[in-house]
Amino acid sequence: MESLTLHHQVSNFLAQEAELLDLGYFDRWLDLFADDGIYWIPSAPDQTDMEGQVSIILEDVALLKLRVARLSHPRAYSVTPSPATIHLVSNIILETVTDKITVRSKLIMNEVRDDISTTLSGNSTHHLIASGDSFKILLKRVDLIQAGGTFNAISIPL
Amino acid sequence: MAKLNDILAIADPDGMASKAYTDPAIFEAEMERIFGRAWIFVGHESQVPNPGNFWRTWMGVDEVLLVRQKSGDLKVLRNACTHRGTRLCAEKSGSTNSFVCPYHSWGFDLDGALKAVPDMDGYPVDFDITDRKLHLSSAPRVESYRGFVFASRAETGPSLAAFLGQMTDAIDNLVDRAPDGEIKIDGGSLRVRYPGNWKLHHENANDIVHPGFVHDSSVTSAKSADGGVVPNDSLIDRGQTKGMMISNGLTPKDWNAIELTGTPEGHSFMGGFYKSGLLAHQQEDAVTRTYRKSLEAAHGKEKAATVLGMDRFNNLIWPTLNINAQFHQIRVVHPISVSETVIEGYCFRLGGAPDEIFHRAVRFLGTLVSPASMIFSDDLEIFGRVQRGLKNGGIERLNGQRGASTDMQGMGARHSTTSSELPLRVQAAAWHNWMGVEQ
Incomplete structure (x- = not known):
């Protein structure tokens, strides 16, 4: 039963994370990351190398602050008009639970902007640590099934 | 199919006709006359x-x-x-x-x-x-x-050497940066699509005026994040992303310090960044010192300094290649249709250089050409807006006159020390040249 409770807590956490992105509360989304947290979208399937292989996004909190600041800038043209998004998170599986929790989930992100609809899908992996009555993100990795292919511009975090 | 006279009238030295960006028949003619013949x-x-x-x-x-x-x-x-x-x-x-x-x-x-x-x-x-x-x-x-x-695809025509002209310098410079003289594409690649004509990419790359406006959001964010938010030893980045974002914050005074060169073949590049102090000549850190030593061992001190000091950015080889030798990068333009283009980005591993030098090139590639780039995504957005604007049909001809009266001729190329639209004009001239000559 304890694992069921944990699964429920983790699921809630992931749903809240998705909600913050959909509402455009990027500062609060960033607060979910641990101080040494990393956000990673690899460019290739099964990528293991962060330094020697290019990434779509590989950022620590310092750089994410910059990304988030830009998103709220009045002349960030790629998000003007701002897109509406749905981040749908499902198929949540607790992979390993030690002092660090590894969670796998599926993501479908639908973005509509200026009458143009885009969908990105991927496998997310979160490394979480307990923090108060919630969690902090040590690593969020999103492996897009489109990885290795051709992309339109991506503006809203996945 | 557009008639020859129609096509010739499209490329006015002061600005291309908007049809060149929107008319599928012109695109088809480009595929035959430019992509079917040029290098x-x-x-x-x-x-x-x-x-x-x-x-x-x-x-x-x-x-x-x-x-x-x-x-x-x-x-x-x-x-x-x-x-x-x-x-x-x-x-x-x-x-x-x-x-x-x-x-x-x-x-x-x-x-x-x-x-x-x-x-x-x-x-x-x-x-x-x-x-x-x-x-x-x-x-x-x-x-x-x-x-x-x-x-x-043509049996005859200018040789590759004649076509490249002085752009071979950019390739030489990139290869000469490898201490053992070998470079190889490594670290993966990125491909990004934009809803606009293929010519818009090269026309934008050496446009000195746009960064201060189009990239304002990333410049301002990077500057406001200066208060210790993005320290130079940021875990995975060492200040590189922030530096790249800030470097687009050019002011009108800066515009005039940049030197532009355009060649009759349609190629162009920017210079004067080091000379004017707009960019630091060389990074000074342990990795760079090790790398410079190995380059000096290979070339001698004097040549190594010349190679590392080359003051040229965005070496555009018309119609599709962009070489940034300093950062060991290339970008390639692939036309898909009259209103759709794919840009491919790659970086190089320099033989004999420390791994960290390669890692910086990988980082540069991701920061600049990723679909999620905080810089490039705004360029892609603007390309789409130009395409949508031109489709309205109300604009017969784009304007490309900035700096036209101050361009100088010399040494087989055109030069300008102002924020000139010279690169647009040499690209239009090359377009006119290839499109106008019957097979």
């Missing part, structure tokens, strides 16, 4: 090092395979079976002895020759497997300049 960059030799290695890319809208032959030569073959037109090779790269069609198993040799057709008995006697019409169409001219491979 088109098709890859780097390091992508096909061994016999049988292939790399799938495009010449214009045509998919082609760059193939390393058993002899070591290179061929560029059209990726379509001569039987039913089926796309032959679906893989992006790999190694093979032959290309076999998935439909009826026609098999082609690495040089494009048809070598096997199942059930030959079913064919009439005049079916000749050695007939060249049944071979994969092969670009008649394929040449490499220090590893950079270009192909032309």
Whole structure:
């Protein structure tokens, strides 16, 4: 039963994370990351190398602050008009639970902007640590099934 | 098909007609007259090092395979079976002895020759497997300049050396940055699509005025994040992303410090960044010092300083290649349709340089060409807006007059020390030249 409770807590956490992105509360989304947290979208399937292989996004909190600041800038043209998004998170599986929790989930992100609809899908992996009555993100990795292919511009975090 | 006179009228020195960006008939003519004849960059030799290695890319809208032959030569073959037109090779790269069609198993040799057709008995006697019409169409001219491979679909025309003109300096500079003289494409690649005409990419790359406006959001964010938010020893970045974002914060005073060069072939580059102090000449850190020492050991101190001090950015080889030698990067433009384009970005590993130098090139590539780039995504957005604006049809001709009265001629190229739209004008001139000459 304890694992069921944990699964429920983790699921809630992931749903809240998705909600913050959909509402455009990027500062609060960033607060979910641990101080040494990393956000990673690899460019290739099964990528293991962060330094020697290019990434779509590989950022620590310092750089994410910059990304988030830009998103709220009045002349960030790629998000003007701002897109509406749905981040749908499902198929949540607790992979390993030690002092660090590894969670796998599926993501479908639908973005509509200026009458143009885009969908990105991927496998997310979160490394979480307990923090108060919630969690902090040590690593969020999103492996897009489109990885290795051709992309339109991506503006809203996945 | 547009008539010759219509096409010639499109490329006015002061600005292209908007039809050049929106009319499918003009696009079709471009594919024939420019992409069907000029030297088109098709890859780097390091992508096909061994016999049988292939790399799938495009010449214009045509998919082609760059193939390393058993002899070591290179061929560029059209990726379509001569039987039913089926796309032959679906893989992006790999190694093979032959290309076999998935439909009826026609098999082609690495040089494009048809070598096997199942059930030959079913064919009439005049079916000749050695007939060249049944071979994969092969670009008649394929040449490499220090590893950079270009192909032309025309039997005759300017040599690659004549076409490149002084842009060979940019390739030389990139290769000379490798202490052991070898560079190779490594670290993966990124491909980004934008809803606009292919010409918009190169027209933007050496446009000095746009960064201060288009990239304002990333410049301001990076500057406001200066208060210790993005420290230079940021875990994974060492200040590189922040520096790249801030470097777009050019002011009108800065615009005039930049020197532009445009060549009759349509190529162009920016200079004067180091001379004016807009950018630091060289990073000073342990990795850079180690790298510089190994380059000095290879070239001698004087040449190493010249190589590292080359003050040229965005070396645009018209119509599709952009070389940034300092950062060991290239970008390639692939037209998809009159209103859709794909940009491919790659970086190089310099033989004999520390791994960290390569890691910085990888980082630069991701920061600049990723679909999620905080810089490039705003350029892509603007390309889309230009395309949508031009589609309105109310604008007959774009304006490209800035700096026209201050451009100077000299040493076979045009120069400007102001924020000139000179690069637009040399690109328009090259366009006019290739589009206007009948085959």
